[in-house]
Amino acid sequence: MSELVLAPGLEAAAENYLEHIGHADEFGAVDLALNLLDDGVPAETLLLGLIAPAQRRVGELWAADRWSVAREHGATAVSERVVAAIASRVRPEPVLGRVVVACTDGEYHALSTRLLTEVLRLRGWRVDFLGASVPGTHLITHLHQKGPDAVALSCTLPTRLPRAHATLTACQAVGIPVLAGGPGFGSDGRLARLLGADGWAPSADAAADHLQSGGLPSSPVAMDAMAHLADEEYTQLVRRRPAILTGAMDALAGAYPPMARYDDRQMESTAEDMAHIADFLAAALYVDDTAVFTDFVTWTCGVLRARGVPPGALVRGLRVFRDQLREFPRARHLLAEGIHSAHAAETDDADWENER
Known part of the structure; x- marks a missing residue:
């Protein structure tokens, strides 16, 4: 990967740029970028040294529950407009x-x-x-x-x-x-x-x-x-996905009585979370890569933690899937590794709380 040489003052400009896109201020963001371009900052440096890092920060702010989905989407839309403005100014x-x-x-x-x-x-x-x-x-x-x-x-x-x-x-x-x-x-x-x-x-x-x-x-x-696909675990999981998710939601309701008091929004959110587990499990089965699933579990634990939800909630969902998929040995192994990763995140939470 080639190193980007940041122009003097770009670090400060990056903070201003994030402020603009965070408030959906398209004109302010475009003006900032084009002024830097006029001052001699190369277009590639603006694209990769200003806009790309800001977009990564936008994702981090959403994951940390500091920005809403709407604010994240607004910021992305503004950055798309800024890229277009730079592209229209520089046409090699x-x-x-x-x-x-x-x-x-x-x-x-x-x-x-x-x-x-x-x-x-x-x-x-x-x-x-x-x-x-x-x-x-x-x-x-x-x-x-x-x-x-x-x-x-x-x-x-x-x-x-x-x-x-x-x-x-x-x-x-x-x-x-x-x-x-x-x-x-x-x-x-x-x-x-x-x-x-x-x-x-x-x-x-x-x-x-x-x-x-x-x-x-x-x-x-x-x-x-891709010889691992011969066991058809991936194919069967995808084919039976609707029934598996329905069974998992029913089992989760039995294992977690507070679900009986969930409103429609909470039930919809829980169903989406269970669907994400199924989809990442399928992806990990397809490529036979444990890290695809455990990385997802670790990331999800961080997102849930930021929203006040303990990793134990995710563990319940993973266990439900493990109990459902008794005829899927590779999937059960992935779920066991995911449960281990979630427990590790739970331990990290406890250590962090003790240090506060």
Whole structure:
């Protein structure tokens, strides 16, 4: 990954920028960014040294329950407008090849791919930015029509990995290499390699460097890399998901009597939480990667803690699934590891309270 050299004063500007987007102040945020551009701060530095860190901070503030979902969405919308303003001011002529940039089907976190798009354009690439949640079949049609040199495919959530796998395989089948990116592929890119991506990059500038270094040599997935799917646990879990979730909610109500007093909003929130457990469990089964599930559990414990909910509440849900899925040995192992991670978070909570 190449190092960004921040212009003098950008650190202070970053605080002002976060203030603007936090109040949905589009004009203030755009003016701040364009003034920095006029003062000589490179456009790529603004994209990756101002907007991208601010967006990461927005996610942290939501997770810490300091910002609402509405405020988070408003901030993201403003940043999208700022990226567009910078892009309209700086329009280099394309001198390299063509790259298609898209989010995998079902993936709606598109700001990072827009940042990548503008960095690639600044570096001289012609870019087709297709945005969020691009259905695989429509992407393939676009590739046939445009004939790009590469596809940059983004996946933020591991729950989208099965669709990402189908998409990147289809791209390669028509002769277009795929550069994978986004935390859904693992912070070290291990899941991108498992699924057969031709390359992986942890950031927009690293992706641009990768493409400029000579393209993407084909690196097909090993024939036995996905052999674990032969046990059909993933397939059966996905196929039986509605019945499993219904049974899990019924079992949870029996194991946790206070649910009888939940209002509609609380019941809906609980159902969503249980669905998230099922979806991350399925993703971990698909790639046979325990960390996909335990990382989700640890992150969820932090989100719940910030909202005054003890990790023990998540443990109840995990145990319900473990009891439900008696015919799923790999899933039960993942759930046991998840319960261990939740207990570890509970212990961390107790230690933190004792130190206060």
